[in-house]
Amino acid sequence: MSIRSRTLSRNVLSQIEMADSGSSAANLHHQEPSRATNLDLSRLPPVYVLAAHLSLNEQHEAEDVLSSGGAPLTYDIKEANLVLGNISKKRRAKSELQWKGVRMEDIDSEDGLHASRSSSASGDSKQAKKRRRLANARDGRGQRATEEIDSSTASETEEDQVDTKPMSQLSLSRVSTPSTMDSSNTIEFKEPSPSMLTPEAFANKVKVVKLDWLNDSLCAGKLQNLEPYTIYKARLLPAAEPAVKSLPMVKSVGIKPDLVINKNPYMKEGALRDIVERANADPKPAVNGYNKHDRIKYAAKQDIVGKSFSSSTQAANQPHTQSVTRPTQLLHQTTSEHDEAVSSTLPPPPDWVKGNKIYACERATPLISPNKDFIAELKKIRLARLLTLDEIGVRAYSTSIASLAAYPYPIQSTREILALPGCDQKIAHLFHEYQTTNRLLAVEDLEADPALKVLREFYEIWGVGAKTAREFYYDKGWRDLDDIVEHGWKSLSRVQQIGLKYYDEFLLKIPRSEVESITATITDHAKFVTDSNVETIIVGGYRRGKSESGDVDVILSHRNEAMTYNLVDRVVKSLEKESWITHTLTLNLTNTKRKQEPLPISTATLGGHGFDTLDKALVVWQDPNWATKKADLATNPKAKNPNPHRRVDIIISPWRTVGCAIAGWTSGTTFQRDLRRYAKYRKGWKFDSSKYPFGAIISPSIPQSKS
Structure with a gap:
């Protein structure tokens, strides 16, 4: 499923609404603690405990219980035939096995149904009934409803299974004895026959079972039947032969x-x-030192070792890991490429190529590059570098992409690639592969990687960066947006909650006409709180000429400096009063607090300011008017506004710094970085969007470059 086409389920949206209204899942029934009964677990097949939705202490507690009972505990899921986890859905169970590299195929549900029936058959024509508690259904008095179900349905899919309690609500060390548990909320199962736990029963198979099975077995003092707790069954397939095997x-x-x-x-x-x-x-x-174990970094390395996008440093840290690597391909060149006849067909290089101008701010870039398809592939690799926290790789690819985007001709030869500033043999090799096969194997590997798919989805949440996305995946064990809402909503910041709530709407592009309409409304309110001489400049992708924008960036300025003092606060309040702004994410008054004075030139006092120190407000925008508003409100006074929510940035700049503000907020990240580097190393200046006009302030502490 495409990340862009990913939509929040109705269940997730309902959970978000409940979270906003103060509802909480913390009202689950707590059972009285009691001492667990020791069990003989030596008959079990190799067991693995999933870390999903479990804290580190809870995972270790479950593993200790299994180990003390003699269970053959394994820490390699590929060796396990029985997997215990705090999950309840078949789709999630299957995904967990796939994410961890288990090769398998589904077992026909009829087999599991037959096994369940045969194990529960007792010679009686009338089958025993049991009661099941419904997690989501409630009767009119607010009590949990119950229904009688046939025991033959015990192996149905996860949609018909009992929802599990979070481990934080029911710990293995605090399980209740049968005498303390409410009889109406318990499920009685027969003890499994010895034949069901033999090696033959689990030969080349794996079962994912709810962790409640272990809890209930401890409560009952004997092993319970696995089938009612089984979420997913699969047949194990032989391991794939690696392309390049590790050393013997x-x-x-x-x-x-x-x-x-x-x-x-x-x-x-x-x-x-x-x-x-x-x-x-x-x-x-080694025993002569202590190394702190960083679980997030270790899990990340384990996830990317052997992939085509892993760095040599990461691979070196795991020298004994058996991995699949692609053989290194050399850049093929023929003598015909260097013939004068072939060279004469190539277009003349631009002046910035001849002059080897390495800074993006020194060259013009067309809106649509003739090499946009190849650049799009490189951007996918750059995103993977970003999600793996490879800052050096991100900068290298950004430099190469900016150079390729500025090249005005369709690239025909690797010689043209090598002549571009910022492009090296690696980019030339990738272009040769793309030119030959019209695809990049590295990109295919990245798009097929399950970890990166989830990280990309988390990274799309507004307010979540690459590092936070990795914490969600590796530390929290979350695998989709539903997990974040269900298990981590309260741990999110307010900005992240808003970004998750309007996830799909923030991914929608904004056409130029709507950008202009939003800007006109902001201008009207700015004039209302000041005077008619307020000037508005649309920056960002709109100013660069894009037909659609991800958000709206607007700069407000006034030739009278007194009018821009605290202007952003006044404009935001006016817009909120008429319901144009639904949420204010951040409101910065840094420039107003220092009385709109420019930043000092001194290097010692310049650090830590970030992008700029202008007054700004980052808000969520929604048009309060729609065609059928009156009729909808007449029918339902609580009718929801169908207009999409938009991301809008309102920036306030005094007139003397407006040139720098426009340059800073219009360009992309690479252009901004190179602009600062160019000002520093070529001109001996300091550039900041909140400085004097055009950033042309010569600092005597920085020597002039000789170039």
């Missing part, structure tokens, strides 16, 4: 396999000796 392990003398006792019945013959040999071959950890 060196055998070493260490642990003797003959000394190992309590062999697991699920372990194949010879597997034990292989495990011991692999353990002996592993490098011994």
